[in-house]
Amino acid sequence: AQKITQTQPGMFVQEKEAVTLDCTYDTSDQSYGLFWYKQPSSGEMIFLIYQGSYDEQNATEGRYSLNFQKARKSANLVISASQLGDSAMYFCAMREGNYGGSQGNLIFGKGTKLSVKP
Amino acid sequence: DSGVTQTPKHLITATGQRVTLRCSPRSGDLSVYWYQQSLDQGLQFLIQYYNGEERAKGNILERFSAQQFPDLHSELNLSSLELGDSALYFCASSGRMFQDTIYFGEGSWLTVV
Numbered sequence: 001a002q003k004i005t006q007t008q009p010g011m012f013v014q015e016k017e018a019v020t021l022d023c024t025y026d027t028s029d030q031s032y033g034l035f036w037y038k039q040p041s042s043g044e045m046i047f048l049i050y051q052g053s054y055d056e057q058n059a060t061e062g063r064y065s066l067n068f069q070k071a072r073k074s075a076n077l078v079i080s081a082s083q084l085g086d087s088a089m090y091f092c093a094m095r096e097g098n099y100g101g102s103q104g105n106l107i108f109g110k111g112t113k114l115s116v117k118p
Numbered sequence: 119d120s121g122v123t124q125t126p127k128h129l130i131t132a133t134g135q136r137v138t139l140r141c142s143p144r145s146g147d148l149s150v151y152w153y154q155q156s157l158d159q160g161l162q163f164l165i166q167y168y169n170g171e172e173r174a175k176g177n178i179l180e181r182f183s184a185q186q187f188p189d190l191h192s193e194l195n196l197s198s199l200e201l202g203d204s205a206l207y208f209c210a211s212s213g214r215m216f217q218d219t220i221y222f223g224e225g226s227w228l229t230v231v
Contacts, residue, residue, distance in 0.1 A: 033217060043206055045222035047120070052217050091161065095220070105151050105174055106210075106220055108161040 002027045004092050006109035013082045014117050020067070021077040021112045023092030029053075033095040034075040035106065036066065040088040048090075051075055079114075087116045121145065124209050124223035132231055136197040139226045143190055143211030149173070150192040151212075151220065152184055156205040167192055199230045 003026040013019035025034065036048040051059045051066045059066040067076040079086055089111045096104030121144035131137055143150050152164040154177075163176035167186035178184075181199075186192040196203060206227055212220040 035220065037222070043227070044120075044224045045208060045210075047219050047221060050217065050219055105163045105166050105176065106153075107163070110160050 002029075002094060002096060002107050004094050004107055004109035006092055006112050008112045009110075010113040010115070012115050012117055013079075013086075015084060016081055018078060018080045019082055019114065021079070021090050021092075021114065023075045023077065023109060025073050025075060025092075025094050027073075027094065029096065034066070034068070035093045035095065036064070036075075036077045037091045037093060038086075038088045039091060039111070045091075049077065082116045084116050084118060087114060089113050120221040120223065122209060122211050122221050122223035124207075124226050126226055127224065128227045128229075130229045130231060131199060133199055133201060135199050135230075136195065137199065137228065139194040139196070139207055139209070139228075141192045141194070141209030141211075141223060143192070143209075144221055147211035147213055147221075148190065149212045149214070150186055150190070151210040152178075152192070152194050153208040153210065153222075154205045155208065155225075156202075159205075161208075164194070196228070201230050204228055204230045 005024045032053045034051045038046045049061045049064045051068045063080045065078045091111045092109045093106040123142040125140045148169045150167045154162045164178040166174040184194045206225045208225045210220045210222045212218045
């Protein structure tokens with residue numbers, strides 16, 4: 001069964017420093033996608049970054065980058081130059097394979113609560 | 119703004135009642151997903167629709183049902199509500215390509231009292 005594991009329930013980082021949030025996954029599919037979402041205290045789920053299983057380059061989006069190590073089945077999120085507004089829950093998620101033209105749903109990890117200290 | 123619209127944003131209702139949550143997907147997105155987020159269960163996939171047809175079912179209770187209409191908006195119906203149904207309910211949508219992002223609405227906070 002597919003599974004996402006986030007082993008860090010909570011983390012602290014100093015403002016302007018970089019931080020890595022861990023995510024490991026388990027799947028027998030060859031084709032899959034990995035997502036990171038941010039959920040601030042207000043509740044909305046904000047898409048941050050995507051990595052496809054066949055992508056050779058690590059994904060980057062502004063201050064976010066994804067450290068994708070396929071053999072280790074890990075997809076860690078790196079946030080550079082942390083800001084106070086980065087304080088939130090961060091969820092790693094994996095998308096199941098393609099089903100007849102419609103795309104599979106996401107399976108989420110339990111999340112990591114990041115707190116940025118001034 | 120993700121482009122996914124959910125209403126209502128907040129809802130308080132009594133046990134045993136029925137509520138309907140509504141979702142309008144991003145323009146052009148054919149897939150709609152419903153998720154439930156509670157403190158003890160985390161984020162749980164409920165159900166997926168693609169172009170009006172049910173495509174996948176997750177941990178959706180029999181008291182819950184959903185549908186996607188011809189204009190692609192979707193509704194999640196929750197009936198015989200229990201205290202444990204109190205949660206944040208998300209709708210999300212995506213395009214037809216595997217690498218398309220799944221965008222979430224702001225969620226509907228349901229409190230059952």
